[in-house]
Amino acid sequence: MAEDDVPAEMSMVDRWGGWIMRRLDDGWCAALDRRTMLCTIYARRPSVCRDYQLGGSDCMQERATAGL
Numbered sequence: 001m002a003e004d005d006v007p008a009e010m011s012m013v014d015r016w017g018g019w020i021m022r023r024l025d026d027g028w029c030a031a032l033d034r035r036t037m038l039c040t041i042y043a044r045r046p047s048v049c050r051d052y053q054l055g056g057s058d059c060m061q062e063r064a065t066a067g068l
């Protein structure tokens, strides 16, 4: 989103021209600390992440898929 201030090296343009978070080879977001599983750019995380409801149904489904 235009108001987002994500570090450029952690984002990329997808094949449809959308600006997205870069994923590393393991498939996880480039901003994710693999040891702590916390966001390393929490204060600058994109609005789509800010809108994601912690503990909501989507969150719980993703956690279950990841075996958490």
Ligand code: SF4
Binding pocket: 021, 029, 030, 031, 032, 033, 038, 039, 040, 041, 042, 045, 046, 049
């Ligand atoms: S909150 Fe967003 S930017 Fe941060 S690690 Fe998760 S997906 Fe990446």
